[in-house]
Amino acid sequence: xxxxSWNFWGLLPAYLVMSLLMVLPLLIIFYVSxxxxxxxxxxKAIFSLQSYSQIFYTADWDDNLVLNFQYLKIIARTLFLxxxxxxxxxxxxxxxxxxxxxxxxxxxxxxLYLVTLPFWVSMVVRVYACVLILSNDGVLESGxxxxxxxxxxxxxxxxxxxxxxxxxxxxxxxxxxxxxxSIEKLDTRLIEAASDLYxxxxxxxRSIILPLCKPGIVAGFILVLVPCLGTVLxxxxxxxxxTMMLGNLIQNQFxxxxxxxxxxxxxxxxxxxxxxxxMFQAHRTSKLRELS
Amino acid sequence: MNHAISIKNVSKFYGDYRxxxxxxxxxxxxxFFTLLGPSGCGKTTLLRMIAGFxxxxxxxxxxxxxxxxxxxxxxxxxxxxxxNYALFPHMTLAQxxxxxxxxxNWSKEKIAARVDEMLELVHMRPFAxxxxxxxxxxxxxxxxxxxxxxxxxxxxLLDEPLSALDLKLRQSMRDELQQLQRDTGITFIFVTHDxxxxxxxxxxxxxxxxxxxxxxxxxxxxYENPNNKFVADFIGETNFMPVTINSHDxxxxxxxxxxxxxxxxxxxGFSQGQEATMSLRxxxxxxxxxxxxVNLQGKIVHRTYMGGYTHYKVRTxxxxxxxxxxxxxxxxxxxxNLGQQVDIGFSKASVRVLxx
Numbered sequence: 001x002x003x004x005s006w007n008f009w010g011l012l013p014a015y016l017v018m019s020l021l022m023v024l025p026l027l028i029i030f031y032v033s034x035x036x037x038x039x040x041x042x043x044k045a046i047f048s049l050q051s052y053s054q055i056f057y058t059a060d061w062d063d064n065l066v067l068n069f070q071y072l073k074i075i076a077r078t079l080f081l082x083x084x085x086x087x088x089x090x091x092x093x094x095x096x097x098x099x100x101x102x103x104x105x106x107x108x109x110x111x112l113y114l115v116t117l118p119f120w121v122s123m124v125v126r127v128y129a130c131v132l133i134l135s136n137d138g139v140l141e142s143g144x145x146x147x148x149x150x151x152x153x154x155x156x157x158x159x160x161x162x163x164x165x166x167x168x169x170x171x172x173x174x175x176x177x178x179x180x181x182s183i184e185k186l187d188t189r190l191i192e193a194a195s196d197l198y199x200x201x202x203x204x205x206r207s208i209i210l211p212l213c214k215p216g217i218v219a220g221f222i223l224v225l226v227p228c229l230g231t232v233l234x235x236x237x238x239x240x241x242x243t244m245m246l247g248n249l250i251q252n253q254f255x256x257x258x259x260x261x262x263x264x265x266x267x268x269x270x271x272x273x274x275x276x277x278x279m280f281q282a283h284r285t286s287k288l289r290e291l292s
Numbered sequence: 293m294n295h296a297i298s299i300k301n302v303s304k305f306y307g308d309y310r311x312x313x314x315x316x317x318x319x320x321x322x323x324f325f326t327l328l329g330p331s332g333c334g335k336t337t338l339l340r341m342i343a344g345f346x347x348x349x350x351x352x353x354x355x356x357x358x359x360x361x362x363x364x365x366x367x368x369x370x371x372x373x374x375x376n377y378a379l380f381p382h383m384t385l386a387q388x389x390x391x392x393x394x395x396x397n398w399s400k401e402k403i404a405a406r407v408d409e410m411l412e413l414v415h416m417r418p419f420a421x422x423x424x425x426x427x428x429x430x431x432x433x434x435x436x437x438x439x440x441x442x443x444x445x446x447x448x449l450l451d452e453p454l455s456a457l458d459l460k461l462r463q464s465m466r467d468e469l470q471q472l473q474r475d476t477g478i479t480f481i482f483v484t485h486d487x488x489x490x491x492x493x494x495x496x497x498x499x500x501x502x503x504x505x506x507x508x509x510x511x512x513x514x515y516e517n518p519n520n521k522f523v524a525d526f527i528g529e530t531n532f533m534p535v536t537i538n539s540h541d542x543x544x545x546x547x548x549x550x551x552x553x554x555x556x557x558x559x560x561g562f563s564q565g566q567e568a569t570m571s572l573r574x575x576x577x578x579x580x581x582x583x584x585x586v587n588l589q590g591k592i593v594h595r596t597y598m599g600g601y602t603h604y605k606v607r608t609x610x611x612x613x614x615x616x617x618x619x620x621x622x623x624x625x626x627x628x629n630l631g632q633q634v635d636i637g638f639s640k641a642s643v644r645v646l647x648x
Contacts, residue, residue, distance in 0.1 A: 192345055193378040195365040197392035198443065207391075211382045 026271075033264035041258040051261035055269065071249070075269075078246040081160060082228035085167040089175040089224045090217065092168070097180035097216075112180070115173050123170065127233045130166045131157065134238070158240035166234035171227060175220035182216025183209075215288060222281045226274050246270050294356065296321045296447050296479040297342060302351030304337055304503075311337045313503040314351070319447075319481060320495075321356075324473045326482045328490040329500035330526065335483045338500070339449050342481065344368045356446055366395070371440035372449040376456060377432045379424040385435050386411070386420040392443040410438035413472070430461045437469075441476060450482045454489060466492050487527045491515065499523050521646045524571045531577075531614050535570045535645060537562045547645055550612045553586055557645045569646045574603070574617035576642035579628060584637030590614070592632045604628065606636055 033051055035043040055075075058068035100111045118126055133139050134156040144150045156162060186209065194204040210217075232247035239245075244252075246266065253263025297319040304312035312334045319325045327335040340346040342353060344365030353360055360368055371392065379388050386407050393403045411417040414434035424432060433453060440448055450469075454462045470493045473480045484490055490497050491511040499506040499514065499522075507519040518524035521532070535547040535555075545559045549570050562568060578584060593613065594605035604616045616636065628634055 187378065189374050189376065189378040190380060192343075192365070193372070193374060193380070194391070196343060196345075196370075196372045197439070198366050198395035199391070200366055200395075203395065208380060 029264045029267050032260055033268050035261050037259045037261035039258070041260065043260050048261070051259075051265035054262050055265065071266075074244050074249050075246060077160075077243065078229055079273075081164060081167070081245065082225050082231075085164050085171065085228050086175070086221050086224045088164065088168050089172045090179075090221060093172060093175040093179050093220065094213075094217075097176050097183050100176075100180055101183040101186075112177075115176050118169075119173060123233060124237075126170060127166050127237045130162075130169055131237055134162050134165065157238060158242055160239070160243060162238040163234045163243065163245075166238040167228050167231060170231075170234065171224045174223040174227070178219040178223065179213060179216045182213040186212055215285070218281065218284060222277050226277060229274060230270055294321045295319060295354070296323065296356060297481065298352075298354040298357070299338075299342075300352045300354075302338070302341065302348045302353060304334070304341065304346065305349045311503055312341075312348070315503070315505055316351075317498060317505060317508055319479060322477050322479055324470065324480045324482065324493055324495045326484060326490040326494040326497045327500060328484055328487060328497050328526075329506075330485055332502075333500040334503040335485075335500050336451060339372075339451055339481065339483045342447070343370055343372050343449055369443075369446040370449055371443060371445040372451060373436050373440045373453045375452045377424075377436040377453075379432055379435060379439070381424055384421050384423060385416065385427075388424065388435060389439045389442050392439065396443055406442055410442045413441070413475075414438045429457055430465070433457065433465065437472065441472075441478070445478065447479045447481060450480060452484055453482075454484070455486070462489075469493060491527070499526065501526070518571070518644065518646065521569045521571070521648060524569075524644065524646055529574050529615065529617070531572045531574065533570045533572075533612065535568050537564055537566045537568060537645075540564055545645065550610060551586075551588060551608065552610055553588075555640060555643055555645075557640075557643060560645075560647070562645070562647070567648065569648060571644045571646055572614070572638065572642060574615040575619075577614060577616045577636055577638045579604070579606075579616060579618060579634050579636055581637055582635075585640050587635060587637045590634060590636055592628050592630055592634060595628070595630060597627075602627070606634065608636075 032043050034047055034049070035051075036046040036048040037051065038044050053065065055071050056067065057065040058070075060066050096115075100108055100115075103111060131138075134141070136155055136157070138156070141150070141156055190208055190212070191204055194208045195201075199207070230247045231245060232251055235241075235243060235245045235248050241248075247270075250263050250266045250270070253259045253266065257263075295318040299318070300316050302312055302315050303310065315334075315338070327338060329335045337346060341348050342355075344360070344363065344367075348361070355368065355370065379385075380391065383391065389407045389410050390403045393406055398406070407420070408417070411420055414437055416431065416434050416438065419427070419431065419435075424435065427435065433456075436453065453469075454465055457465060466489060469480075469482075473493075482490075482493065491514070494511055496508060497511055497514050498508045501522050507514060507523050509517075514523065515527055518527065524530050525532070533550050535549045538546045538548055540546070540559055540562055543559055544556045545562050546554065546556050547568070547570065549555060555570075588608050590606040590608040592604055593607045594603075596603040599620075601617055601619045604618065606614050606616055608614065614636065
């Protein structure tokens with residue numbers, strides 16, 4: 001028998017954890033998604049594509065399949081809100097990351113510490129903080145009212161904007177850090193060289209700084225987008241359950257809706273969307289590596 | 293006379309540290325001018341102030357008679373060749389060279405023609421569509437030159453551009469740079485800490501130390517008639533000996549020196565009894581060559597063979613050690629051995645007496 005190397009034994013715990021806690025559950029989800037759901041939760045081991053067709057179609061009284069936009073709307077909303085969140089994060093993060101990269105070393109460490117600090121607090125608490133800020137008579141509303149900037153309004157909470165505020169707040173460190181890393185690596189002499197060659201600041205930003213920070217920007221974009229797609233907490237607490245995202249829909253199927261197969265098929269769909277973005281990113285990095 | 297660059301009473305402070313101390317000089321049009329000095333002497337700071345990357349704490353810098361103090365770097369008609377080239381890594385060589393022209397709003401056709409011309413000038417035409425990372429150091433150097441020359445700047449600034457190249461390449465680039473300066477007729481301001489580079493290429497050299505100008509002269513003057521001990525020491529090799537000024541009149545002084553010989557040298561404002569330094573270059577001393585003004589006896593105590601020439605250390609009868617450099621003009625002929633007694637001699641005109 002071939003003697004197994006140290007590498008194998010050393011990595012065995014990792015292999016076990018990964019296969020038992022990640023690969024196996026995913027395989028189960030994949031399996032369940034092709035089964036028939038049981039009316040009382042769980043599933044019956046009968047092959048069926050019903051849970052996939054349910055995403056797009058619904059059966060009318062005569063058992064004809066008609067297009068149903070109910071779930072597609074949730075998917076579209078998820079994609080849109082996640083994309084918008086990533087864009088807002090990018091617009092906010094770039095100046096922040098640039099500012100941090102231009103500070104002294106001590107200051108940099110301190111500011112990066114501040115950026116990562118929220119990660120040490122439970123996500124539920126962080127989202128609740130947003131609820132408190134946005135709620136009726138919360139800090140923001142009473143503040144705005146005090147300065148006479150708003151009159152009587154419905155509520156700042158429980159809408160798409162509130163959900164986005166929460167998502168931006170939760171995931172923005174994931175954008176700041178990779179962008180910071182790529183700006184930090186940027187050779188400041190290139191910026192000098194550009195201005196030496198008659199380029200004004202705006203143009204230096206556009207034609208030198210941004211293209212060279214692109215790897216960091218793309219990485220940050222995907223790091224924010226991917227968890228946003230599956231997010232559950234923000235729609236629950238800040239959306240007030242009125243507006244759903246894909247994460248909540250899936251959660252419901254395994255919970256109150258008792259439709260495991262449908263939940264599993266939605267999970268597979270979400271996984272496919274995420275994998276698509278990750279593959280794009282992996283393809284990009286390998287191409288970049290080839291270039292250099 | 294038209295000055296390309298005119299620097300008047302320029303200073304630069306970093307907190308309490310004075311990097312540049314009240315410097316004034318002019319650089320002629322169409323000149324190859326070198327700022328030479330050890331690291332930390334302020335030469336790069338001075339160059340960066342001309343480029344517009346640093347703002348002087350005081351004084352005026354003029355470009356062809358116009359005060360450029362208030363102009364940001366991107367509005368100054370000067371271009372820089374950076375020490376590590378600073379080529380834009382995400383652009384092809386042609387795009388790199390064309391960048392400045394694009395910023396100056398040249399038309400597409402004119403840019404293409406100029407980029408072509410520049411690639412031809414630095415012998416890099418076949419590489420136009422390559423990326424900078426695919427080039428060797430020497431090739432990147434040429435592209436950096438082409439990029440800086442393309443917009444036809446009034447003055448070209450070169451910040452130690454040869455320091456990252458290996459010796460052979462550095463030497464051939466010296467000739468190329470000099471040729472390029474003559475061909476283009478653009479004023480070059482070259483920053484270096486390498487005295488050989490400075491001597492080889494420059495029309496005039498400005499020696500800087502600790503933020504002040506030590507001497508501005510032609511390479512020959514700098515080497516043969518240094519202003520002070522620092523310049524004599526920094527440029528080339530030399531033998532220093534402490535001397536005392538014995539007597540002086542307006543034209544000459546006579547000095548007492550450790551070699552025990554009588555010397556009369558031009559008076560550069562010395563006073564009687566003053567301590568000064570005598571400098572004698574190693575190659576000005578000959579071994580076993582009759583017919584020289586000053587003749588001494590000594591013993592070879594050290595020898596370093598360098599191929600084209602040999603460095604000797606000779607201890608004279610009065611225990612002064614002199615470094616002597618001798619060209620090996622005839623093969624395997626006149627090697628002197630350690631411990632060998634030799635006659636050494638030099639001409640009094642080769643001796644310089646410098647203030648401390």
